[in-house]
Amino acid sequence: MTENTSAYHPLTVEEAINVARTVTNVFYPTDELICDEIGDGNLNLVFRVRLAHSSESASHTPSLIVKQALPYAKVVGESWPLTLERARIESDALLFQGKLVPQLVPHVHYYDATLAMTVMEDLSDHVIMRKGLIEGNRYPLFADHISEFLAHTLFFSSDLGMNQQQKKWQVQRFINPELCKITEDLIFDDPYTNSPNNNIDEQLLADHAKLCADHKLHLEVALLREKFLTSTQALLHGDLHTGSIFITPHSTKVIDPEFAYYGPIGFDIGAIFANLLLNAAGHEHWSLDDQTREEHRTYLLSTLCEIWNRFDEKFRSLWDEHGVDRISRTKGYQDVYMEQILQDTVGYTGSKMIRRIVGLAHVADVGSIPNQAAKLRAQRIALQLGTALVKSNRRIRSIEEMFTICEHAYKGVYTS
Numbered sequence: 001m002t003e004n005t006s007a008y009h010p011l012t013v014e015e016a017i018n019v020a021r022t023v024t025n026v027f028y029p030t031d032e033l034i035c036d037e038i039g040d041g042n043l044n045l046v047f048r049v050r051l052a053h054s055s056e057s058a059s060h061t062p063s064l065i066v067k068q069a070l071p072y073a074k075v076v077g078e079s080w081p082l083t084l085e086r087a088r089i090e091s092d093a094l095l096f097q098g099k100l101v102p103q104l105v106p107h108v109h110y111y112d113a114t115l116a117m118t119v120m121e122d123l124s125d126h127v128i129m130r131k132g133l134i135e136g137n138r139y140p141l142f143a144d145h146i147s148e149f150l151a152h153t154l155f156f157s158s159d160l161g162m163n164q165q166q167k168k169w170q171v172q173r174f175i176n177p178e179l180c181k182i183t184e185d186l187i188f189d190d191p192y193t194n195s196p197n198n199n200i201d202e203q204l205l206a207d208h209a210k211l212c213a214d215h216k217l218h219l220e221v222a223l224l225r226e227k228f229l230t231s232t233q234a235l236l237h238g239d240l241h242t243g244s245i246f247i248t249p250h251s252t253k254v255i256d257p258e259f260a261y262y263g264p265i266g267f268d269i270g271a272i273f274a275n276l277l278l279n280a281a282g283h284e285h286w287s288l289d290d291q292t293r294e295e296h297r298t299y300l301l302s303t304l305c306e307i308w309n310r311f312d313e314k315f316r317s318l319w320d321e322h323g324v325d326r327i328s329r330t331k332g333y334q335d336v337y338m339e340q341i342l343q344d345t346v347g348y349t350g351s352k353m354i355r356r357i358v359g360l361a362h363v364a365d366v367g368s369i370p371n372q373a374a375k376l377r378a379q380r381i382a383l384q385l386g387t388a389l390v391k392s393n394r395r396i397r398s399i400e401e402m403f404t405i406c407e408h409a410y411k412g413v414y415t416s
């Protein structure tokens with residue numbers, strides 16, 4: 001590596017090439033390499049290093065990703081400093097997940113604490129799921145893959161699936177206060193007040209005023225926040241939206257676990273559900289006609305139910321086979337535990353939908369709709385559905401009940 005890489009500094013493309021060449025044996029010393037910074041997320045630099053004469057999308061020519069944390073949030077700038085420790089958390093979480101479900105995460109080649117940098121497998125032969133869904137694509141294996149990811153990573157990091165003393169040390173290893181604070185502010189606080197972080201379209205101001213005045217909603221958000229602050233149920237991915245999932249019809253890879261920490265299981269499942277439902281709302285515009293919109297929505301809602309049902313089945317069977325102690329086999333405990341996860345999932349789904357409409361970081365499924373009237377319709381559907389889910393979370397008993405609330409929202413039942 002070059003001499004000045006010993007202290008932290010943002011990498012240049014030349015240095016990223018040098019790193020990729022030096023710390024792995026993916027390339028021959030004589031290979032001519034090129035590099036682009038391709039990061040489109042809110043926080044980090046992402047370099048793609050590949051052979052100079054390979055094609056952009058080639059999946060079988062050697063290439064690598066070098067991801068580096070910046071000491072601030074890229075989306076805001078240097079005025080929002082952010083710990084570099086998050087790169088260590090991300091790398092550790094990928095390694096932990098990689099032991100349990102190697103087929104569902106990128107392979108980590110190398111991690112450097114000083115440069116806050118992880119060198120990992122290039123997944124450019126996949127597409128970011130958000131993009132694929134906006135284009136109206138379907139992924140028939142996704143429910144199976146993501147439920148596998150969720151069941152294994154959450155079960156085996158919980159007190160049900162690992163030694164409880166070791167788990168406490170692991171909780172310590174994944175303490176992630178700065179990134180959790182972002183979530184606490186952006187999801188559970190800002191959307192319900194006039195925060196300068198918010199990003200609210202003019203035509204939505206009256207809808208936002210209603211959110212700010214809805215005390216029943218605030219109580220539920222306070223309870224969800226309390227659980228986010230205090231529960232150490234399992235090691236979460238922490239930011240499992242469709243922009244953190246690479247996909248093809250045959251393969252699913254979960255990336256970007258820098259928000260990983262020990263928290264409530266429903267938070268991860270809710271992130272996926274919220275982003276499927278936001279995509280459905282966005283298809284107010286992206287679908288060319290009513291029938292396509294209806295079919296896409298049906299596909300998304302049935303995927304949501306399938307994810308829950310498969311997760312429920314897999315988590316229970318891991319519990320039955322690998323539960324670590326006698327008490328976890330207490331009659332009735334499993335049913336109560338799973339129902340609580342479902343209720344949390346519903347609540348976090350709703351709160352994550354709301355934040356993506358009025359909070360700091362929007363999602364392209366809705367935010368990039370060019371037609372203002374269609375965008376406003378999509379935003380209102382998302383806000384009304386999000387609100388309905390948050391308010392009903394503690395009453396939900398089955399995934400079918402959640403499904404019905406979603407269907408009503410898309411049919412315009414919630415309009416006040």
Ligand SMILES: Nc1ncnc2c1ncn2[C@@H]1O[C@H](COP(=O)(O)OP(=O)(O)O)[C@@H](O)[C@H]1O
Pocket residue numbers: 038039040041042043044045046065067106120121122123124128243244255256258
């Ligand atoms: N392993 C990878 N393979 C290919 N592209 C990647 C990989 N990791 C990240 N990227 C690209 O970089 C973008 C940002 O990555 P991400 O990890 O989400 O960064 P951030 O933490 O800043 O959100 C992704 O949307 C994707 O385009």
Ligand SMILES: CSC[C@H]1O[C@H](OP(=O)(O)O)[C@H](O)[C@@H]1O
Pocket residue numbers: 040041042043073075182183186239243244256360361
């Ligand atoms: C100031 S961070 C905003 C937002 O960005 C993160 O997403 P990503 O890193 O995947 O782009 C996370 O969702 C945060 O809430």
